[in-house]
Amino acid sequence: MSQVKVLDPLVAQQVAAGEVVDRPASVVKELCENALDAGARRIEVEVADGGRQRLLLRDDGSGMSEEDARTSVLRHATSKIRAAGDIESVATLGFRGEALPSIASVCAFSLTTSTGRGAGTNVIADGGGKVTSSPASHPKGTTVFVDRLFYNVPARRAFLKSARAERAAVAEVMTGLAVAHPKVTFRLAEKGRRLLSLPAAGDLVERLAQLYGVGAARAMRRVEHESGAYKVSGYAASPRGAARARRSR
Ligand SMILES: Nc1ncnc2c1ncn2[C@@H]1O[C@H](COP(=O)(O)OP(=O)(O)OP(=O)(O)O)[C@@H](O)[C@H]1O
Numbered sequence: 001m002s003q004v005k006v007l008d009p010l011v012a013q014q015v016a017a018g019e020v021v022d023r024p025a026s027v028v029k030e031l032c033e034n035a036l037d038a039g040a041r042r043i044e045v046e047v048a049d050g051g052r053q054r055l056l057l058r059d060d061g062s063g064m065s066e067e068d069a070r071t072s073v074l075r076h077a078t079s080k081i082r083a084a085g086d087i088e089s090v091a092t093l094g095f096r097g098e099a100l101p102s103i104a105s106v107c108a109f110s111l112t113t114s115t116g117r118g119a120g121t122n123v124i125a126d127g128g129g130k131v132t133s134s135p136a137s138h139p140k141g142t143t144v145f146v147d148r149l150f151y152n153v154p155a156r157r158a159f160l161k162s163a164r165a166e167r168a169a170v171a172e173v174m175t176g177l178a179v180a181h182p183k184v185t186f187r188l189a190e191k192g193r194r195l196l197s198l199p200a201a202g203d204l205v206e207r208l209a210q211l212y213g214v215g216a217a218r219a220m221r222r223v224e225h226e227s228g229a230y231k232v233s234g235y236a237a238s239p240r241g242a243a244r245a246r247r248s249r
């Protein structure tokens, strides 16, 4: 009898999902990147048990039409590229069309969205199985609800760390994205407790001040370098300044 068999598509999807999402923080990273690609000015995340039990991300980006919302959870479905050559000039954070189907295949997944014109849409995809959609009211933007991450992939669930460690990883991912996008409001909360509250900042220095304190941000040095097609810019803290900033966080 043959030993080599092609995997059932759902099993293959769940295995592949591990490449994209391995903990709540990677789910939050993918969903924040989608929100930023959709032009969101405000991104709010709520977690329960550090994201192990539940996480919700709300954005005020472009939202999706009913058809786009239903398609968005399918594998290799993206609005960001059309042909392989587009990868050379991609300006968005995502383009693979992998994140939503991967996340949906390893949790109880719900996405509610609206473009602000006409009725909104709710799409439910439980464990990557059947996808159902129905009309739902929602302001312009998108809310994604990820319940019981990895409930159907026990091996991955077993690798999740404590709620405290997962919560810290979520905050770290959001902090990194917040530094890269100072003009966007980022909030993270758990059970009504604010873990991260970063109102839209005028510029990068103001965002650094929100995160590390005004003194530490002022002491940082501007870094700028250009070489050929590459350009690097930002701020660097002295080792002493960075140590102080960390203590005062
Ligand atoms: N928050 C959102 N607001 C508006 N549109 C969204 C949002 N999230 C996803 N989409 C739409 O759904 C599509 C699929 O999202 P998904 O994250 O799966 O793929 P991607 O972002 O194109 O690529 P990648 O897998 O690299 O993240 C996106 O291309 C985008 O058109």
Ligand SMILES: [Mg+2]
Pocket: 030, 033, 034, 094, 095, 099, 100
């Ligand atoms: Mg994406």
